[in-house]
Amino acid sequence: MTIALVGAMPPALAQDSATTGRAQANASILSGRVHDENGSPLPGARVVVPELNSETTTDLQGEFVMPAPAQGEVTVRVEYLGRPDASTPVTLADRRIVVDITVPRGASSDIVVTGASxxxxxxxxxxxxxxxxxxxxxxxxxxxxxxxxxxxxxxxxxxxxxxxxxxxxxxxxxxxxxxxxxxxxxxxxxxxxxxxxxxxxxxxxxxxxxxxxxxxxxxxxxxxxxxxxxxxxxxxxxxRSAFDSKGFRLSASAGASYNDYGGTSDRRGSLSISNRFGADRQFGILLAGSYSKTDRQLDNVENGWAVNAAGQVRLVETLFKDYDTKRERVSLNGALEWRPSPGNRLYARGSFSQFTDDEYRNRLSILWSEGAMAAGSTDSRATFSNTRIEKQIRHRVQRNKIYTGAVGGENLIGEGKVEYSASYSESKQTYPRRDELLFRSSLRPTLSYDFANPDNPTYSLFTTNEHLQADRYAFRENAYRANDTLNKEWGLSAKVELPVDLGGQQVMVSFGGRYRDRDVVSDEERFRDRRASAAPSGSLTSFLTDERSANFNYNLGYKIDPGKADAYFDATKGASERRIPQSITADYRASEKILGLFGMAKAEFGRTTVIAGVRYEATDFEGSAPTVALNGTVGKANVGSHYGKWFPNLTVRQAFTPELIGRFALSRGINRPNFVDLVPRQLDETDSSLTRITEGNPNLRPTLSNNVDAGLEYYIRPVGLISVNAFYKDLTDYRYTLSRTVGSTIYVRPENAPDGHLAGIEVNWQQQFTFLPGLLSGFGVFANYTWTDAEIKLSQAFAGRRVMPLPGQSKSSWNAALFYEKGPFNARLSYTKRSDYLNAVDANEPRLDLYWEGRGQLDATASYQVVKQATIFVEAKNLTNSPGVRYYGVRERVYEYEKFGYSIFGGIRIKL
Structure with a gap:
């Protein structure tokens, strides 16, 4: 086997080394870059110098730096999974030495792809x-x-x-x-x-x-x-960084899809350009951007359930939602970097991402709560007299923007290092449109439902078809909402690493801190008008198109013309009556300042690495929310808190062999309450026949967790992994959302649970079956499984319950992927699944605890490298057309059922 290995100093690097040596004549530093035969960096490579009894690891750009106090001949050895070990002799002198190491594939490899596989x-x-x-x-x-x-x-x-x-x-x-x-x-x-x-x-x-x-x-x-x-x-x-390559680099991709639901298409494209320049290519610049647009339709039915005075579970409302959705993503990011010498760098990076969700929703509603339930009804089937039927169109545009920026650097100080940065992050969420037009039928029919099949329940309305009598609908109301949330944070950080000799044992001591200053402002305006003067000039019939509105097998009639609806919204929005209380009490302001200081020491005892340290974080919080008195007077309620917490830490890494790694950690973490939960805010929302009152809780405490982590990992040659990791988290003051249902009103308030835990085991297996003969050696597998156990203990019993599952916790989740790679072709079939998990707790009625059903999804991808610079690919997503389901208490009591269909995406990737 022949391994191409570049000698200690190519001309450009030798010049850099000599220059650096003159600048710092007494420094003795060994540094370099490890890359493959195409010049792509190899991050995570283990770089060992046996004569110095030292080792280090390459960073994302394949670069490494290590002290070299001795002089004379040494050997630099590189170990990298998936490639043969490589080594080269280096003569250390009283100056900086720079090596450039190429680690190619083994001679026995039959993989000839020049792009990333x-x-x-x-x-x-x-x-x-x-x-x-x-x-x-x-x-x-x-x-x-x-x-x-x-x-x-x-x-x-x-x-x-x-x-x-x-x-x-x-x-x-x-x-x-x-x-x-x-x-x-x-x-x-x-x-x-x-x-x-x-x-x-x-x-x-x-x-x-x-x-x-x-x-x-x-x-x-x-x-x-x-x-x-x-x-x-x-x-x-x-x-990405310009230093991901040695010089100019361009990568691009573009493609389009076919979507099962609606027969629509998605478009997606990206472009990244970078280059290095200067006498020693010490400067780097990168610009990248991406754009995607999806055009989707989906089927959705929601059923609101409640418990009546007789203790019967009954429907409150059923909403059939017909969506036409366009989602757009735009991102830009750039970086300027200066690396005058190994281990010394300055950078300025920025990113911008924007997500726009533009949806029209035609909704047909049955308001069961407006009627009376007939005798003989059960929890799964019932008949109601005097119900109401409504038809609505909503045009909602939601736009999220995320900006991040950072300037900073790192410098060597003797055998130590200092890192520093200043950062800014800003996120905005706005709703340029959140407009609704509602019509109500004058018919008050007797209707029934049957949930014998909860995924396809029957509603008598689609037999009697009262909802199709468009001339019986009259204007009910318009509603307008405008939401603006701005969340921004400034940060400063510094970290110093210095080697210290303690009794003949060299210890790397690190200390530093970070200051974060965050401000959040949320402002919402709500309007609603039911006056006759607000009614459109035409009836519902004048708004309808000839396009069918359907949801699963339910015929909802005809869709409302979006253009006519928008024209009505634009003409009436300014004159709409204002709902003063809700428009004001939805708002809040918050500020949070966090100062974190840490100190830690890292020592290596043969193959054992021990890290011990402590962190301290002080938190200052202030918040406010408007209040509205019964006489309409607007005031403001304020809240503030200050607390400090210690976070001790012990981390141990044991390399039994270079391939068998054990890890153990004792740590502590914190989760501060959501801003909206801390401010003294009370919001009253009514959607159709359901009212939801949400309150803040200024007395909420942060959740603390004492953590134990342990794991064992075996890295399989040439490329593979078998690992087991276990964890236990002892939770104090876990924050959960408590819902109480009284009639058709839901009261929601965050509370602290004094005790709880979260434990689990992760198992992971990745391997290519290179030991199989011939073409079969191209097969491989990615698989992982996670099992968790969790519970929280409430401060008091609700409906006879004090111990609850942890919201958001699936008992099990797993991924399995079978891949094949041979020559320029590769393909992968992957399946991901998580089990059911609790979404929200109802304090009074366990039958109304809200769950998400676990969901599995089958995806497939394949690609073929046509030439060195171009690869064509195809992706298939959600081949199982798996539904998204939420339910109350038991699976038969479905709250939401929706499907999205599959999509097939094809395109090309180019790398120069």
């Missing part, structure tokens, strides 16, 4: 995971491209222990290790991302497209140097 992407991820001090999961950019995942949430669903929460079939929020979505944080290049939504700290990850990514790093056990507000884990989205 499935195996290459797996190797990049596994090498980084293997070398990490703590428990992390890595997803590389090209690996994301091998799945049909258009946004970050969907890309993360393939990682062990991560489930996603969907909106209209598309991933939006993530649950790490069965924990609620707020228990994880998201950063872009280290800058904390502020949440666009006014109701949660969780990040709408469907806002951020997956094609801006160079690397996704999921940290599941934190170190003292990391922010403590990630009980479940932290996701860092690393964007």
């Amino acid at each position: 499935i195996v290459d992407n797996t190797a990049r991820a596994l090498n980084q995971q293997r070398q990490a001090d703590n428990t992390v999961s890595i997803v590389s950019a090209d690996a994301i491209g091998r799945f049909p995942d258009p946004n970050i949430a969907e890309a993360l669903q393939r990682v062990s222990g991560i489930g996603i929460e969907r909106d209209q079939g598309e991933g939006r929020y993530i649950n790490i290790r069965g924990a609620p979505m707020e228990f994880s944080t998201v950063t872009i290049d280290g800058a904390t991302v502020a949440a666009p939504s006014p109701t949660t700290r969780a990040i709408d990850l469907d806002t951020i497209p997956s094609d801006i990514v160079a690397n996704l790093e999921v940290t599941k056990s934190l170190l003292p140097s990391q922010d403590a507000d990630a009980i479940a884990g932290s996701v860092n989205i690393a964007t």
Whole structure:
């Protein structure tokens, strides 16, 4: 086997080395870059110098830096899963030495693809995971491209222990290790991302497209140097860098799809250009952008349930929703970097992502609560006299924007290092349109329902067809809402690493801190008009088109003309009556200042690495919300709090062999309450016949978690992994949402549960079957399974219950993918599944606890490298046409049932 290896100093690097040596004549630093035969960096490579008894790991750009106090001949050895070990002799002198190491494939490899392959992407991820001090999961950019995942949430669903929460079939929020979505944080290049939504700290990850990514790093056990507000884990989205390659690099992709529902098409494209320049190519610039637009239709039926005075479960309303939705994503990111010498760099990075959801919704409603339930009705079938029928069109445009920016750098100071940065993050959520026009039928029919088949219940309305008598509808009301939320955060951070000799043992001591200053403003305006003067000039009939409105097998009549509806909205919005209380009490303001300081020490005892340290975070919170007295007087209620918490940490990494790694960690984390839950806010909302009153709780305490993590990982040669990781989280003051239903009114308030726990086990297996003969050696598998157990203990019993499941926690989740890669062709068939999980607790009535049904989805991808620079690909998504289902208490009591159909996407990727 012949391994191409570039000698210690190519001309450009030798010049850089000599220059640096003159500038710092007494410095003795060994640095370099490890890459493949195409010049692509190899991150996570283990770089060992036996003579110095030292080792280090390459970063995302394949670069490394290590002290070299000795002089003379040494050997630099590189170990990288998926490739043969490589080594080269280096002569150390009293100056900086720079090496450039190429690690090609083995001679026995029959993989001739020059672009990134499935195996290459797996190797990049596994090498980084293997070398990490703590428990992390890595997803590389090209690996994301091998799945049909258009946004970050969907890309993360393939990682062990991560489930996603969907909106209209598309991933939006993530649950790490069965924990609620707020228990994880998201950063872009280290800058904390502020949440666009006014109701949660969780990040709408469907806002951020997956094609801006160079690397996704999921940290599941934190170190003292990391922010403590990630009980479940932290996701860092690393964007691309000009230093990912040696010189000019262009990559692009474009494609379109066919969508099963509606026969519509999606479009998607991306472009990234980068280059390095300067005498030693020490400057880098990168510009990248992406655009996607989806045109989707889906079927959706929602049933609101309640318990009447006689204790019977009955329908309150049924809503048949016919959606026409367009979703658009735009992203831009750029970076300027200066790396005058190894280990010294300055950077300025910025990113922008925008997500626009533009939907028209035709809705047919049956208001059972307006009628009287007949004798002989049961929990699953009933007859009501004197019901009401309504027809509505809504035009809603939601727009999320996320900006991040950071400037910073790092510099070597002797054998130590200092890192520093200043960052800014801003998220906006606006609703340019949230307009509704409602018509009500004068007919008051006797109607019945039967839920013998909860996925396809029968409603007598579609036999008697009173809803099709368009001339019996009259104007009921218009409604307008305008929402604006601005969430912005400034951050400053610094970290110093210095080697210290303690009794003959060299210890790397780190200390530093981070200051974060966040402000949130949420403003909402609500209008509604039922006056006769607000009615349109024409009846419902004049608004109807000749296009059928259908939902599953239900004939809803004809769709309302969106153009005519918009014309009506634009003409009447300014004159609409204002609903003063709700328009004001939905608002709030909040500010939060966090100062975090840490100190930690890292020592290596042979193959054992021990990290011990502590973090302290002080939090100052202030919030306010408007109040409206009975006489209409508007006031303001204020709240404030201050607290400090300590977060001790012990992390141990044991390398039994280079391939067998054990990890153990004791840590502590925090989850601060959602801003909207802390402010003294009370919001009264009425949707059709249901009223929902949501209150804030200024006395909420942050959730604290004492964590234990332990794992064992075996890295299979040439590329593979078998691992088992266990975790336990002891929760104090877990925050949950308590719902109480009284008649047709739902009262919602956040509360603290004094005690709880979350425990689980993750099992992971990745391997290519290279031991099989001939063509069969191209097969491989990705599989992981996570089992969790969790509960919370409430401060008091509700309806005889004090112990509850943890909302957002699926008992099990798993991924399985079979792939094939041989020569220029690869394909993958993947299935992901999570089990049912609790969505909301009803304090008075266990039968009305709201659950999400577990959902599985089958996807497939294939690609063929036509030439070195171009690859064609095809993606198939949701081949199982799996529904999204929510239910109350038992599966037979369906609250929401919707389907989205499959989509097939094809396109081309180009790399120059």
